[in-house]
Amino acid sequence: MGLTPLMIAAVRGGGLDTGEDIENNEDSTAQVISDLLAQGAELNATMDKTGETSLHLAARFARADAAKRLLDAGADANSQDNTGRTPLHAAVAADAMGVFQILLRNRATNLNARMHDGTTPLILAARLAIEGMVEDLITADADINAADNSGKTALHWAAAVNNTEAVNILLMHHANRDAQDDKDETPLFLAAREGSYEASKALLDNFANREITDHMDRLPRDVASERLHHDIVRLLDEH
Template sequence: MIRAVLPGRARRAPRRSATTAFDHELLQAAGLGDIAGVRLALEAEVAVDVRDGHGRTPLLLAALADHVDTARPLLDAGADPNAQDDRQDSPWLVTGVTGSVAMMRLLLPHGPDLTLRNRYGGVSLIPAAERGHVAYVRAVLDETCIDVDHVNRLGWTALLEAVILGDGGRAHQQIVELLLAAGATPDLPDGDSVTPLEHAERRGFTEIAALLRRAS
């Protein structure tokens, strides 16, 4: 398996909202996982990156619902994995929210921009760490060159989010282990100069605190 896909340049799709019946059908089919409907609309030469009222493309709708097989013909038709909606979500970014390794791997050969940021200023690794998506965190660290120490607008890295917003359970313990093994800086503090270890101790996360002490 290819280990790293270099960050690509975000391709900004024209913000053309749906205007025809086929436009609406493509958007609806993508969101519902209707592969036949997607293919029919594409055969009618609907713009593959047509937008709905919130700026979402068919590929983004498919990614949000984790319809991997539906996303495939959209990508084959040239759908943009970096097209962001009015919430700054993109097909690539939402894989970190859903935790879908299959969708992540489907998008990788199509040039997703690993530096693209969501509305919180975070890359896809950060929401995955927060939500306890162990398999996704492992895969995105192993198979891409995503920045493990990226800091979002809250002043938090993936490591900080795993501690601050996690529950301290086994999934978040594993994520902390994965992040540290990938080179995350164990004592990189938040905007208030509080380190991950201090957050873990304050929350009573004994196992995570021990991991952070060993890494410091």
């Protein structure tokens, strides 16, 4: 698959996990990485199949010790794999909180990096409903209203997957509650379509506009009714 020794060190540390106490293991990881780099190992080499670097792999396998050492050595924090994912995207997807925090605090990290489909780390965190990451990204100044290639913002995605916690956090930080995607769909429209009751309620509690139609002139109520989400139809009528 095109793995280099440095990539293996990033994934496995100083070797296979022997069950020894973690501190020795972390030290040996750092040491192996340092030794390989001292011998001229290529820091930003990419895997043949996926285009991932050692830093991507450290993120994907939640190896904070390796990630720190790689960044200290000057690894590219924003290198993109074959899907356009940066190490920060990989850390979000893997729920690798340690690596995530290290990348967040690293000045070079682009918090608004976009995958080939336009997904930013904030959109990914909202979509995957990973606890704490949405708030941390907003606090670190990620663009709250950034949209992907289909015009969907983090709030659209959080509403669609009924990630109420993210919906509330995004609204609290003034995300555009009535943003419209390429099909003129608002977050409330998506919540109504997908049957996301709690998200619909949170949006209505925050004065989302229920009169905005999509590109086919349908209201959120229309699409909820069409999909037989009777609880949401009732909510839209009575809220």
